Amino acid sequence: LGAGVAGAVAVWQLGLLDDYQIARFAAFANPALDPAGVGYNTNQARIAIGSGGLTGTGLFQGTQTTGQFVPEQQTDFVFTVAGEELGFLGAGLILVLLGIVLWRACRIARETTELYGTIVAAGIIAWFAFQAFENIGMTLGIMPVAGLPLPFVSYGGSSMFAVWVAIGLLQSIRMQRPITA
Structure with missing residues (x-):
């Protein structure tokens, strides 16, 4: 501290x-x-997420997001769209899916026999976890606005390309395991 x-x-x-x-x-x-x-930005994001309730306002029916009150909603504040239009359940589903990706990456890191593969997998885990926490945290107001995309969800060619390259690296590490009989 x-x-x-x-x-x-x-x-x-x-x-x-x-x-x-x-x-x-x-x-x-x-x-x-x-x-x-x-x-x-953060005030509008909180209003959008709060108005979603449990099940949301419906896909493409969010007043904050369709009214363009939330800026950069396709990239930096994409979680507000999920929170408003899909509600707590839809936003929770996104968190569960990201958690599954992180869990699988942790299994790959744990099961590989090479130190290099473990380090690369751990780096990818840290990258995805930090970006997800920062993006969701800034939309909820618990983190400062930093402009990081939400992995697999935010619009953007370079971000999406980098995320899928990382998934390819994880798959390559997974395939390099020795075959056990």
Whole structure:
């Protein structure tokens, strides 16, 4: 905790953050600071997710998402669309499916006999888990807005390409296991 605080103070004092990044952190710390400016995205995302209820408003029927109140909803804030239109159950299904991918990746990392394969698989696990936590966390307001896509869900060619290359690496690691009789 002390190292984290010291690192944050050093980053602040050295001027390594741009003004918009500082404003995002300030809005994360105090959402009521600028609800029409920097805090707009997270406020609209919370409204969208909250209006979904248990089963959602219906596919393509969300007032927040179809009314374009949630910016960048196809990439950074895609989880708000699921929360509003598919509700708690649909958003939960996305979490379950991501959890299955992470669980399978953990099994691949555990079962491989080569250290390199274990390290690569563990890196992919950490990458997917962090991106999912950050993306979902920023839509719920528990993480600052960072602009990371949600793996397998967000629109974007380079992100989707990288995710599927990682899945290919996991499959390659899985196939390299020695055959046991």
